[in-house]
Amino acid sequence: MNEKTLFGKEKNPSNILPTKYTLDSNIKFRCHPGVSCFTECCGNIKIVLTPYDILQLRKRLEMEAAEFLHVYTEPTYLEKTDFPGVTIKLTEEGRCPFIKSKTEGCMVYSDRPSACRYYPVGMANFHEGAQEGQGAEEFYFVVKEPHCKGFEEDKNWTIREWRQDQGVDLRDTMNKGWMEIVMRRKSFGFQATLSEQAKRMFFMASTDLDQFRSFIFDSSFLKTYDVDQETLAKIKDDDIELLLFSYKVIASMLFGTEDIKVKPDVLKAKVESIKQEQNETGKTMEQRAEEDFKEIKKDWVKAKEAQSN
Ligand code: SF4
């Protein structure tokens, strides 16, 4: 089975041409209903949906997030992480449910997922492999599969032109914050296990913006976190603003970034309670940290053992 994922693969598969492309590199390629392989690449694939993909698709199909997820997706773990995500649920024949017909192609074409837009030009991207404080190297690669006749067509583009045509830049902008979170988690490996609560939070924010909006406005979130009025006004009704805000919330809650700050009085109360606990137990912060570290190591050993069984 071919795997088309947003995040590349551990090993370089043989269908990726061993060439680094830049935005000005040329490719000869065209995909259109006249090619004999039309829609062949829309089967036996694993298409991971980003939060923006889900938002666009469910709006296109006029469905609530929960209904869309139930009908058109199935659960997965995002590559090499314990983050729960979704892929498009294929038909029993292993085909994408959005294929209208062999001649008409994709029924959600203008809202097709990011993975479908990138194909066959992938980007090795963001921070993967980058050293602290250094910018990540960005380059492009081309996936050339034997069944794809698009490379035999007489159309030349630069990678830049191809990306413009596919509307990839907007997708990059919308997906970037989320993909950075996934990459960051991936780089942690098995050092720490994510709690079930954190997993649920990540899944909810990534797949169901209506539920995430309720979480922000109807839970104790705003009692704990400092969010200015201007931001609140923006995210109340605007899904795109809420989507971008959700990346900040996830990063803050899971990695302790300062994108969203805890209210000073809540922070002060927390510090006080830690101090009090310290006085009661007689343990210093360092001792507590060491104990936490031992617990994390136990989880790590368990995860490794489970992996090798
Ligand atoms: S969403 Fe459209 S382009 Fe993507 S695999 Fe399905 S039918 Fe093909």
Ligand code: SF4
């Ligand atoms: S296999 Fe290639 S040419 Fe054929 S439909 Fe897919 S992308 Fe287009």
